[in-house]
Amino acid sequence: MTVRAPQTLPSISPAEMDFLISRTGLTLNSGQRADLVLAWRQVSALAGTIPRRTVLADDFAVAFRLPPPAAKPAPRIGGKAKATAPKVEGAKSGKSKR
């Protein structure tokens, strides 16, 4: 079964490859290096097909969802504040469903 390749594979010089590998700290033998050249040309080609339309104000690609702040107990006048355990989002009390 023939499947269309995304595009022609980019080339890379031995010096460029040596530079990239040196940044990883990996120690490769010649066979491993040859395999990596093959793989890198393919991954690089795929990465090259991804659009880079940059609209800075619209970039929500990386989002961190922090749990909501735990509700603070209302201060009590003339008495001790009741200690409460911090709430965990989604945690249920009582019997488990299962």
Place this chain on the structure above:
Amino acid sequence: MTTDPQATPKADKPIAKAKAANPDASPPFLTIAEAGRLLARKKISPVELVHALLSRIEALNPVLHAFLTITETEALAGARAAERAIKAGKAGPLTGIPLAYKDIFETAGIRTTAHSRVLAENIPTATAETIRRLTAAGAPMLGKLATHEFAIGGPSFDLPWPPACNPWDTGRFTGGSSSGSGAAVAAGLCLGALGSDTGGSIRLPAAYCGIAGLKPTPGLVSRRGVIPLAPSLDTAGPMAWTAEDCAILLDAIAGHDPADPASVAVPTTGYARAITAPVKGLRVGVLRGFFERDVPATPEMAAMMTKAIAVLKDLGCKVETAVLPTVHEYNAVGRVIISAEAYAEHEANLKTRLDEYSRVFRVRVLAGGLLRAADYLAAQRRRAELIAQTAEAFTKFDVLITPATAGAAPMLADQRPDEGFMLPFITTVANVAALPSIVVCGGFTQQRKGGDGKHGGGLPLGLEIMGPAWGDATVLRVGHHFEQAAGTRGVRPAL
């Protein structure tokens, strides 16, 4: 091997009892739903069922290489506990149902290797949350199943264990990475299994091995205790002979886990109950561009799709053509994210233990170390766009269908280390788009080419059904009704 005189099965008795309920099924070939009914009625005992499966594993695993570790002692202990629960009238749908788990799911006190020399001696101290829930539901564990190394590096022949073989033709590829799960379920070595799916690793073996496999909506099933491949895409899910069985398993494993940061506190449905609702009136979109243009289907796969569309129309579904971005666009995003995240997960070991990994793993992961942060963020940014674009399609359709692969299982020896880079996976679409997706057996090829030549039947062809986020019950429901109407569940591999 544990021996227990009290647990020794009487010759052929469980088989005879099982056939009374389903004349075509011996215990290893019972579905989870069928076995559950027989167990609840005490027509078969959990201990007898486990013994029948252990015997089959002993006979066939040397050929299929589906199990890396067989946990006979734990299986029998679980079966005895299930027997007590049934006698006490406390049985649930999974009480006494023997299961097995991909060997990236950690099991306390039981070796968990990820099919890698790097973890060959790894004995975890905790059990994956999904396995904990299934064990609590009464399911005995038969053992740990083959995988591609760390769920990506395979099939490999330079590891301590050989790759799993396809039960329909042992010369053929199971698909991966949940290779042992696909082989074991299809061959009747266990009634159900767990797999993981980052780019298609549940659904590809489901397609090539002719079973059902569900990649749930991200966040529905806990990944705690599952060795990660690419955390922003990883999911864990059920694999079984039928969509109904996947629903029964999902009922046990779905639900919020505060210890998995990606787990979402959403109400879970009763999936096994929900799938019985009719599908009449559902809007089905056919992703013709995927298999007519992007990943051209073989003539037999195209014919399977034509029949599948006819089956869905007969069920009362409204079927029209649907359009999404190309498979290549999803695949590029998925491959860049997987390469980058997998390299990051393994970087420390790659610097010191590189030669212990398989060649396939190195080819598929090392290039991630050369990617730039800008490439990775571009992929994540594009993923967000693709999620939104794909979700838009579900304003017009309830489910989208496509073949899971271009054709039937290829030869094992023909697999290339760089598979997935130049050859896009249709299954990766659902991972990138964060959708639930099930693969069910859509049909079979007419004639087998190559392979061991021992069997005359055809090879399975997988139908993929995708739904909107949190539409897990809908894809299970369509898969269930399709299986019932298409009649693809009556044939097992001849081993």
